[in-house]
Structures are given as C-alpha cells and as structure tokens.
Amino acid sequence: MRYLPKSPADREAMLKAIGVRSIDDLFSPIPAEYRLNRDLKVPRQMAESEIVGWFRERSRENGDGYSTFLGAGAYYHYRPVIIDSLISRGEFLTAYTPYQAEISQGTLQSIFEFQTMICELTGMVVANASMYDGSTAAAEAVMMAVRLTGRRSVVIARSVHPEYREVLATYAWHQGMPLATAAFAENGRLNLKELEKAITPDTACVLIQSPNFFGTIEDVAAIAEIAHKGGAMLVVSIAEAVSLGIVEPPRQADVIAMEAQSFGVPLGFGGPYCGVIATREQYVRQMPGRLVGQTTDKHGKRGFVLTLATREQHIRREKATSNICTNQALVALMANIFMTIYGKIGMRELAKQNLAKTAYAAEQLGKSAKLLLNGAPRFNEFVVQTTEDPYAINGRLLGHKIVGGLPLKKFYPELGNAALWCCTELTTRSVIDTAAGLVAESERSLRSRKEADITEEVAR
Amino acid sequence: MKHITRKATRHVNQNEGLIFEKSSAGKTAWRLPPLDVPEVDSAKLLGTAERKDLGSMPEVSEIEIIRHFTRLSTWNYAIDLGMYPLGSCTMKYNPRVNEVVSRLEGLANGHPYQPEKISQGALRIIKTLSDCLTEITGMEAITLQPAAGAHGELTGLLMVRAYHQSIGDPRKKVLIPDSAHGTNPATAAMVGYSVENLKSNARGMVDTAALTAQMNEDVAALMLTNPNTLGVFEQEIHKIAGILHAKGGLLYMDGANMNALVGKVRPGDFGVDVMHLNLHKTFSTPHGGGGPGCGPVAVKQILEPFLPKPVVITKPDGTLGFEYNRPMSVGRVRAFYGNFGMFVRALAYTLANGPDGLRQTTEDAVLNANYIRKGLEGVYDLPYSTPTMHEVVFSDKLQAKKGVKTGDIAKRLIDYGFHPYTVSFPLIVHGALMIEPTESESKEELDLFIEAMRSIAAEVEEDPQTVLDAPHSTRVSRLDEVGAARKPVLRWKPAV
Secondary structure: OOOOOOOHHHHHHHHHHHOOOOHHHHOOOOOHHHEOOOOOOOOOOOOHHHHHHHHHHHHHOOOOOOEEOOOOOOOOOOOOOHHHHHHOOHHHHOOOOOOOHHHEHHHHHHHHHHHHHHHHHHOOOEEOOOEOOHHHHHHHHHHHHHHHHOOOEEEEEOOOOHHHHHHHHHHHHOOOOOEEEEOEOOOOOEOHHHHHHHOOOOEEEEEEEOOOOOOEOOOHHHHHHHHHHOOOEEEEEEOOHHHHHOEOOOOOOOEEEEEOOOOOOOOHHHOOOOEEEEEOHHHHHHOOOOEEEEEEEOOOOEEEEEEOHHHOHHHHHHHOOOOOOOOOHHHHHHHHHHHHHHHHHHHHHHHHHHHHHHHHHHHHHHOOOEEEOOOOOEOOEEEEEOOOOHHHHHHHHHHOOEEOOEEOOOOOHHHOOEEEEEOOOOOOHHHHHHHHHHHHHHHHHHHHHHHHHHHHHHHO | OOOOOOOOOOOOOOOOOOHHHHOOOOOOOOOOOOOOOOOOOHHHHHHHHEOOOOOOOOOOOHHHHHHHHHHHHOOEOOOOOOOOOEOOOOOOOOOHHHHHHHOOHHHHOOOOOOOHHHOHHHHHHHHHHHHHHHHHHOOOEEEOOOOOHHHHHHHHHHHHHHHHHHOOOOOOEEEEEOOOOOHHHHHHHHOOOEEEEEOEOOOOOEOHHHHHHHOOOOEEEEEEEOOOOOOOOOOOHHHHHHHHHHOOOEEEEEEOOHHHOOOOEOHHHHOOOEEEEOHHHHOOOOOOOOOOOOOOEEEOHHHHHHOOOOEEEEOOOOOEEEEOOOOOOOOOOOOOOOOHHHHHHHHHHHHHHHHHHHHHHHHHHHHHHHHHHHHHEOOEEOOOOOOOOOOEEEEOHHHHOOOOOHHHHHHHHHHOOOOOOEEOOOOOOOOEEEEOOOOOOOHHHHHHHHHHHHHHHHHHHHOHHHHHOOOOOOOOOOEOHHHHHHOOOOOOOOOO
C-alpha cells in the first residue's frame, strides 16, 4: 500500500523489538469470535490513475458545464486562484486544531484576522473561529439566546431558509423549545404585525434572515425594536455573505449567525461550508465554538492562543455551551483569503455587480412572468411566478445547459408555480437573455393555448 | 542543546504582522470584468439599506497576500512535516489525490439543488461511500449528513431518543465512562439526557459489575469509545452490549478510534447499535487546522427509520435520488447533505486502499503504538499494563518527582521537532501523556520520537529547568493564556 512507509523487514524488526511473533498477537485482545477472517467487501485497491479516472466520470455526470440560476443558500461566486494555492500548503492543510500555540501561530493569527474581518463586516464586536455551516450556526445562536434570556420559545420568520428552519426544529425537538412561525408580507418582508402577535413573555429570540430566503432585505431596525420591546433577543441569519459588501449589516441584532460560503468556498454539492457566529461583547461567554485571542509570550512578544475555553466541551463536559469540537478552520481560511483579496473596496464593487446582474435578470424575466414578493430592496435573488410549472420550464432550460431557478412548491406550496432565481457576478447577460427568452416562450404558448381553449368553448 | 535532536534544526523564518498593518488605500488584489448589463444606482435600489463604508477591511496587493499567508504557514507544525502523535485526535497522511479529485469541475461546482438528473455523479459517490462504510463498520444503514464527529454524536443520540419514544419507552439517562471524550457528555446534555458517570476498572475498561448495577429502564444508551481513550480494546464488549440490551438500552460507539479496527473487527458484529465515524481520523480527510470534519452515523436496522432526511435511494429506473418522505426521521441536522467534499476524499482514500490496504493500515497503526510503548516503557510510567491497540497512555509520575509535568514534557518535545502528544487526557490518568502515532510513521521517524522522549526524560533528571522553560526554539515562547482569557482581545482594532 503506497501510503504506508514500511518494508516487510521493518515490520519484522518492529515485531521482534516488541517481543511478539506476529501482528495477530497484537490483536489478541479482540475476542476471537468477533475477529474478521475475510476481506472487507469494498472495491479492490486502485491505482492513482484509476481513482482520478473514476472521479472524472462522476464529475462529468454531475452538471459539469451548466450555467446556473440556483442560489437558495449556496452561491456560485468566482474563487480567486490564490485561495487554493494558499490553502493547499501542507502547513495549513495538514495541521490539526491549534492546541499547541507555539507551533500553530500561522493558524491562530489567520483565525484572529478572520474574526476581525467578520466583526468589521457584520458590525458585531466578537466573532468565533467558525461553526459547521449557516444552518447549524443559526440553531446554535438560538440556543445561545435561550441560555441568555432564560426563556424557552422562539419565533422564526417563515422567510428563513426552509432547511435552516428544519435544522432548528431538529435541535429544538428535545430541548423543549416551542417554535412559532411569523409569516411574510406581500413585499417579501416579515409581516411585522404578525411578529408582534407571535412574541410572548416566553420568547427568547426572534430569528430572521436578511437578505431572506427570497432575497429580500428585511427592515432589521423595525424588527429589532419589536423583539426588544418584548424582551426577546434578535438573531439574524445571513446566508449570502457577499451582500455585506453593499447591504448595511444588521447592527441592531444581538447575535448574527452567518454562512460564509460565498466568500471563496466552492459549492461542492452542499459542503463543506463555513458557519460563523458573531455577537455583542457581553454575550461572549455564552458563545459556542472556538475563539482566538491575542496575548504575549514571556518576552512580551505578540502571539495568539485559543481562549475562553472554559465554555467548551473538553473542559466543561455536560455543562459546555455546545458539544462542538471540530469546526471549519480550513474553510474559514478560504473565506479569510477571499475577504483579504477583495478588501475594503473590492467587496463593495463585487456586491454591486451582483446587484446589477440581478436587477437586469429580474427586469427581463419580469417582462413575461410575474415577480412575486416584490417591492422591498433585494440583493441577488428574486421570485418568479409562471403559468407553467417551473419544473417543466427548467426541463427545457436544461436542454440549453442552463439550470433554472429553484421551484418553490416543495417549501412554499402557497406560492404556486413560483421559482427562486439567483444571479451573481458570474451570471452572463447572454445566459440571462436565453433563460428569459425561454420563460417568455412558455408564457406565450400557454396563454395562447388558454385563449384557444376559450375560443373553442365559445365556438361550441 | 545538550541532548540528541537528530530530527530538527533551527532556521530563519520571516516575521509578519497582521494583514491590517500592511493595508494602505489604493492597493488592490482584485479586478472584476466589465459589466455586461446596465449599471445600477445602489442608493436608489437599496435606499437606507445601502452600506456606505467597509470600515477597516484591508487593501493589499496579491503578492503581499501570497507572502502573508505563506509566512504564516511556516509557523505551523503539520503532518506533512512530521509525526503528529496527538492521541485520540490525530491525523494520518492526507493523500493529495483526494484534493485533486475533490476539485474536479462537476464535483467542486455542483449545486446542492441542481436536478437529480444531472447529480448522478455526486449521488453515486454518496451511495458508494455509504456502502463501503456500512461494510467496514458491520452496520446496516448510514447517514453522511453530520458535519463532524460531535455532530454525529448528536445525530446518533437523537435517533436513540426517537427510537425509545417510538416504542413508548422514553428514557432519561445516558451512561458515559470516565475515560470518555468531552464531546460525549456535552452531546448527551444537548439532546436533553442527564449524564451518569461510569467508573473504569483497574484494567482501564468498563467495570461490568458497575454497569450491571447502574443499568436500568431509565438508561437510553451507553456511549462507549472502543478501543477506549487508553488505547485498550473493551474485551467484554459483547457482555456490555448484553447488559444494555437486556434492559432495553442501546450501545452507542464513539468511533473516534475506528482506525484501530478497520478490516480486523466490525462494531456491528460485537453488538453496537449506533456509532459515528470521524472521517479525518480514519479516512484521511485533512483537518486543516481544526476542520472541516465529517461524522457519518452508522446504525442497525432498528434505527434506520430515524435517519436524518433526505436519504439516498435507488429509483425503479436504476438512477439515484433523494428520498424526503421519511415520517419517522429525526429531521435534518444540517442544510443540504453534509460535507460532501469530505465524502469525495474519504472515498478516494478507500479506493486507494482496497480491503488489503485497509487491513494493513490498521495493523501498522497498532504495530507503531506498541513499538513506542516498548521503546518508552520504564522511562515513563505506564499506569495500565493492559495490551495497547492504536495509542498508548503514559503518565508523568516519574518526572513529576522533579517538578516536571506532562505539559512541560510536551513543550520540550517541540524543541525536538515533534508535535506534542495529547496532554492530560484521558482524565482517569493523572498527568497523562497520550501518544498515537498512526500508521503513517516509518520506523525511522518512530525511532527519532523514542529517542527524543528518552532524551527529555534524561534532561528531567539532569536539568529539569530546561524542560520547564521549553520550548526554546519557537517563534514565541510560552504564551500568557491566563491573561488572554482575563482580558480577551478577540479582534484587531485600528489605532485611534
């Protein structure tokens, strides 16, 4: 086996040094009746060239070469090449968690920079070194609010990503946390009257997403006021991090639970991504996940360490703020490099291109089909309602190597033939025009068929 | 240094400040293509939601970013540089073909919501890895959705909870041995169970008499790591499973140490009902300074209905798809399908090994741990003489007489060119040195490690202060952790 650095003679010498006759002697603690006396039924050992060949085939079967209008929590942005050059360095890629600070300063300093930039972008005072993803970060942020307020129930906007809501429901299930949902209004924003009604003296927090699942930017200030008036905290989930370049961050939030996938992390069929929790200073000791802090060594030199570990499972065991151990450090490093590349000016320009592409696409698609949940400011997503089932339209788009917007029936049956479309800086005008053309064709043919039916009926 | 350090030599490395300290207005590392659609007025589109300023985000050039992160990287120790004997956590070699295949266009850019018709490649990878892991563990069904080992524990215990509820027998407690990882009790608490501690016997194993006494109809499960954190195989594992099953409890196995078992014995065969795997540890996915992980949960058939949704199924036409209609499911534990990129890497590793490679890997891991044990026995105190599997736990009892603790020996090991072992864990060994070499070490590297550890033991006798002041060769000396926690500085701020 090519990964194993031993010759048969090495193994013999080692067995001899240990004082056993054969390797099986070392496995004698395992009761004989359970020992596996056959080969595992897994594929035979393959050459590297065969492995690459096998995965190439899988890659070809997996949407290779398609343009996409899919977003919904996973965004296709350009990834500058130096991200992979840098994260492929073995000292980053193959290091473990930085428990030994003296030989982990590279990882620790980069996390410290990551925390700084997340704070800068979100308007919060502290940010952790990452969580698994946006969905689990939102669930952990809610549990943090439950601990902080001593209240048990949660109000969730229905415009939060449906899968984030499902994850929260799973986490809440055995913690006895009642969940209430607040509806969205016609303009796609949270219905504030509904929200006011949903908050009770037991509401620990309100969870919203902004830009929300439909791409609409919520009126965070108004929502915060209502939540705080009811004694509840406000948790804001951000699934599209690139929005922070041009959309005012939810500074009125108490906790922000973010998905940083948009910052240079490949779509990768859904993961690994990079969750982050950011919050106000007074809540840091209830925050889950790792934190890196600045300190000095005994000669007064600046250095960085994992800190406030007394919140964590390896110290506090069942009294920890969370069971999280491993986070998404390498993915956070991707995000870190991405934020560094675009920086103060580029982040804004990048976000602006997203805004422009989306405005253009919405206008083009809106010419023939109906834009739903329209009227409030949005970032890079919008909802299009068609006469024809969006699955059928998407079937035809696939023929042009285009993946159309996400049909919403599964998550929001009340919206009928609606689909969630997304544009980023990578969506080209020609793809938008092709897609808009096909949608217009569908609308025209269905409308004329309907008219034909009516004419036929009248004639009869 | 007086003593032998054949492994490492000091060399110059570059100083580097924080990226913010290099920033100055007008430097850029980006360029966008010209816009092919009309420009928009963001103020008009966004109104009061428009952001005006990005504060102290950096402005630097590309070469500065390359140098910045390359310099930082040289301050890290890594498996690519040498042995990383961080017991229970550790890593094996991370094969580079894994990185190459995970970056293939269709896999790296596949959107989780793209139609199943054009997702057959990803689905095939999920299916193939699921089948391999089910066979390797001897279990009957699996979910790959959990994002890390601890997340797998959460998922596994949720399923236990759902199972007991479904048969009208909800339970309150989870038993956890005193040698367990901290994530076990933290997870049980998150799932709403109360935690009851289970004492180990004199051989470092579960005390079956104590277990019998503590086991009752309130206990949902025992969370057991096997081999346990002492590197000891629980020889009475089947008896343990029997005691639990007799009273309706389930056996949860923390599979952190599965790398000691692959191809030699299967947890499903010795009575385990539910277990998680840590793909970074047993299946070579990179740990990248703390993640991403991936924590698949394998179960017996009785728990299959409770798997998180969706599950992958083969449809009547032979294609693969996601099944969401799972009324008994515990629900989702993560958006989308889990850390797919890690599935790709773990499968590439499995294919590179095949059945013979996987078995040889396990044998070498156990061989290496025993070789270290033999090489250090007598020099360091061995609190449990029970046979060693993949890791060996010593204590600092002998060195403590000179005032030198496990943490000091660990820091001194850095000067010898090694990453330290796991310090002060498991908790049942006072002053523990938990050493796990993995199969990735050659005899030569192991000999260097043994030599280093023996040399440190000699230093403790002759000149303990050198050890107490270690490390001497790193960029920074021991850092003030107390100060860091007392007055946390968690971000950089511009000078006012």
